[in-house]
Amino acid sequence: MAADQEALVSALKTVKDPELNVNVVDLGLVYSIQSREDEVDVEMTLTSPACPVGPEMLRSAVTALEKVEGVSKANVRLVMSPPWSPDRMSDDARDELGYF
Known part of the structure; x- marks a missing residue:
């Protein structure tokens, strides 16, 4: 059974x-989430591209997704x-960062 999309977004x-202390979803860094059976592809x-914390964020995404019920393996692809551009940010992220 595939994991619930809402649970996957919540995990991410x-x-x-x-560096920004804003979640990757509100920053607009997540481009796609697809689940099939017990695997998730993100x-x-x-x-x-030179983000020094990139590898850490990818590992954190895998860990968060694999905690979701029904997910045994998360494949996070960079x-x-x-x-990315600031236009992808949610209104919440813009408010939090003071970006208008």
């Missing part, structure tokens, strides 16, 4: 960019296309 919201990006 626990993963924060340690494509996400970074605010910058993509750089399309490049």
Whole structure:
């Protein structure tokens, strides 16, 4: 049975960019979430290709997703296309960072 999409998004919201202290979902870093049976495939990006905390955020995403009921394996793939821009941020993230 595939994991609930809402539970997967909630799990990813626990993963924060340690430099900005905002979760990866509200930052707009998560491009896709697909589940099949007990596996989840996620494509996400970074605010910058040279982001020094990128590997840490990817590991945190895998750990968070694998805690979701029904998920035995999370595959988190880093993509750089399309490049991230502040336009992808949620209103909550914009408010939190003071970005208008």
